[in-house]
Amino acid sequence: MKATPDTATSGRRPELAVWKFASCDGCQLTLLDCEDELLGIADRLRISYFLEASSAPGPGPYDLSLVEGSITTPQDAERIRHIRAASRRLVTIGACATAGGIQALRNYADVAEYQAVVYARPDYVETLATSTPISAHVPVDFELRGCPIDRGQLVEVITAHLAGRNPDVPAHSVCFECKRRGTVCVTVAHGTPCLGPVTHAGCGALCPAYDRGCYGCFGPSNSVNFPSFVPLLRRDGMATLDVVRVLRTFNTGSPEFDAESRREAER
């Protein structure tokens, strides 16, 4: 994210907008879950558009737009262009906006068949054949990972924006977070399959702390090495189908998870 302080350049409070596309609402709820910071944030930023929280939306333009959800309809593909045009900075929040979300599983299927499974009258439902991240449609200034995003990281993105600096959001793997937390490696100690070595940090390595392997909510880390990693999953009992399934969840649309799952599926 390009760093220029908002508050220093003018006296007014920067305007924040929160937008929703195909999603579960969880990432924007994270903003309301910042119970300790919410009123403080509202003091520093004018919340101009946040439908879930306010019935008085402002007209824009917006200094900071937080975008939740993926693009799955022709109308939404159009709407995101308007939002981009009305936003100085645009930050995607969560796996849907950043990688297409769980609904990107349609990308491996015939969407007409999917419609027929769910809807008695598919012709009433307008949808695109794919679920795509925001970055496939407009330039994005920063992508915050996670399904859902981490509350602390969201506050960091907002405060970094206010201070005109880049957010401090490390892109290394979950393994670093386990070490920092002092969690014994579940793969080494118990042979539990764990996506930690290829998954982007941010959750604080929750799953291993709860005696389960990481399942990839934050998508790929900045250095993935699948040729070394997948044999570990196999050694610990995962069959090809299991590997495909574990890569094809909330971040299945990320290029790294997508490519590896296709490689596995072709085996």
Place this chain on the structure above:
Amino acid sequence: MTHEDVKVLRVDSLARVEGEGALHLRLEGGRVAEARLKIYEPPRFFEAFLRGRAHTEPPDLTSRVCGICPVAYQMSACRAVEDACGVTVDGQLAALRRLLYCGEWIESQTLHIYLLHAPDFLGHDSVIDLARTHPGHVERGLALKQTGNAVIELLGGRAIHPVNVRLGGFHRLPTQRELRPLAERLRRARDAAEATVRWVAGFDFPDAGGDHDLLALAEPGTYAIGSGTPTVMPAPSTAGLPPDSDRALPTRTFPVHAFPTHVVETQVPHSTALHARLDGRRHLTGTLARYAISGRWLPPDVLRTAREAGLGDPREGTVCRNPFRSIVVRAVEVLYAVDEALRLIDAYAPPPRPHLDVPARAGTGHGATEAPRGLLYHRYTLDADGTVTDASLVPPTAQNQAAIEHDLRRAVQHRLDSGRPATDAELTTLCERVIRSHDPCISCSTHFLDLTVARD
């Protein structure tokens, strides 16, 4: 009829609801011709992509239907898959699930009370504005909400899409040492919850009723949350009573596995509106239905608080059918959930294992639990190796839509009949208030609708 007699009101983006919806109101010559809650959330096809997944996956995958009530999705998914596999989770593992669910009730109901609904009663657009005039109240609400989140975070790992739930129980059990400080927070939260009931009870409520059959799970002796039998209290008109009657009526039940034959959703041509029918009739699930059906099993001190808040005594056959007063019932449910969480922590003894094994087998399983917004039903069919071959999810808002639209028509007609001129802005505000009273979760309601087509 002249052209001037026809008036169309639209609210293209409803605020302070979960998810995205619109309102469409058509008036003709002083009559409400059409009131439509339009849901335009894009479909995400959960029921389609669940096919082919492992039987262990629905709890994690379906929690992503709704970031507001992920625990409800995990619990209904677990119950349905466990039912298919012939496994019953009971004892302390079931108690821990109930504790986790209490956390979601506290968090989610408090979110609705303070952040989405209360601003309506106090003339504000948002909780941020509300905080300027009522800072102490908002801080109390945020602290109460945070306590609910603390319960989910300890048991589930995080508040949204918890990681610790699995088939058969949990990945890791909490220790008594971890639960002790949580109990301390809950004891403080109890005061906040009680103060919340008293606060919202003092709001100004329009007179209204709801002539809907009420549907909630019932588990005699307790206030049903994560288990129970679908139970129906018929609409007042079936007994010749007016819609705003506060009289309870005799209930009937049906087994969870009969849910698909009783609750059917209809996709009407040339409209995106959906009409859920329970045995062919309009019904309402959620807070009002739960209180009507399970209220008599609330502990005495919670019942006393409810009575003092003007809700009447369910043990003496009183129910609340006024949707505007649902905020009071939600506050009572928060108080109950805090009490219940404390009771569960007090009675907790770690079970021998964090989870039961749930080996796959071929079959169909059904699960229903009480999401904060109402009864949430899941059904899965598995083949012998556990692959999901069919999935069906029926969320509360898809069930409530017909009742919400009916209440909209009634509220607007009532206002028009008063004889005083009504501006568009006033009618729009009234409609939004009716919709928010039902706390629709639009994110949930649209992604998977079990539909049949109504044709002429």
